[in-house]
Amino acid sequence: MKKLILFDIDGTLIDTHGAGLFALKQATEEMFQKKAPSFDIHGNTDSALVTHVFQHYGIAQDAETTEEFYSIYLKKLQTNLNSDDYKGKLLEGVIDLLESLRYREDIELSLLTGNLARGADVKIKHHKIGQYFSFGAFGDDHYDRNSLGPIALKRAELATGYPFKAEDTIIVGDTIRDIDCAKSLGCRVLAVATGAVSMDHLKAQGADLVLSSIGDTLYAYKFITGEDIDACGTNISTPEDI
Numbered sequence: 001m002k003k004l005i006l007f008d009i010d011g012t013l014i015d016t017h018g019a020g021l022f023a024l025k026q027a028t029e030e031m032f033q034k035k036a037p038s039f040d041i042h043g044n045t046d047s048a049l050v051t052h053v054f055q056h057y058g059i060a061q062d063a064e065t066t067e068e069f070y071s072i073y074l075k076k077l078q079t080n081l082n083s084d085d086y087k088g089k090l091l092e093g094v095i096d097l098l099e100s101l102r103y104r105e106d107i108e109l110s111l112l113t114g115n116l117a118r119g120a121d122v123k124i125k126h127h128k129i130g131q132y133f134s135f136g137a138f139g140d141d142h143y144d145r146n147s148l149g150p151i152a153l154k155r156a157e158l159a160t161g162y163p164f165k166a167e168d169t170i171i172v173g174d175t176i177r178d179i180d181c182a183k184s185l186g187c188r189v190l191a192v193a194t195g196a197v198s199m200d201h202l203k204a205q206g207a208d209l210v211l212s213s214i215g216d217t218l219y220a221y222k223f224i225t226g227e228d229i230d231a232c233g234t235n236i237s238t239p240e241d242i
C-alpha cells in the first residue's frame, strides 16, 4: 500500500511574507486601475480570489480576462519574491521532513494548494523545494478547494500509475480550509500552526494531528509513515512542545 501526502504551500511549507497577497493587490490595481478590495486569502484558491475581484467591480469575467489577470499576477509574484522587501522563507523542518520521505517507495509527495499551478511552481522553485514535487492539484483546477482532493488523487494516479485511495492519503495544511478539504475527500489531515490559525482552533476543527510547525519533524514523520519514532533518521528534530 502506498500513501499519498498532499502538501499545502503557503503557511505550511513557505512563508512568502505577503509577497503573494501583495501581487494579487498589484495585479488588481494594474488591471482595473482601482484600489484592490480586501481578500480572504487563508486556504482560498487563487481562482476564487480573482473571481472575487471581478465580482467586486461588477466586471464580466471570461477566459481571456482571467488569463490576463493571472499573467500580471504571476509577473508581480516573481518580482516580489526576488525583492529584498519580502523576507520570505522556507518554514522550519520542511527540508528535513521532505528529505526523510523523498526516497521512500511507499510514499508519494505531492501538492494540494490554492495557488495557480504556475504560481505554485514559482514559489517552490524560488524556495528551492521544486525537486520534491512533480504534480499536484492547484487553484486553477477548481475554485472550490474541496473539489481539489479528487483531482489530486487522479493526478497522482496519472503520474505514478498507482491508484491512490483517499484513506491512504494525508493532507498537510495550515488552515481550516485544509481540514475541510481533507474531510470532504475522506482522508486524514496533519495541521500545522505556522499560518494564521492557532493550534487550539485547528484542533477544534477536527484535524487528526496538530503540530506547532513541520519543525516538530519527528511527530510529523511518525504520523505520515505510521512508523515508530525510534525508526526515524538522525536528522529528524525532536518536538519541543508536545
Ligand SMILES: [Mg+2]
Pocket: 008, 009, 010, 011, 012, 042, 043, 173, 174, 175, 195
Ligand atoms: Mg496555507
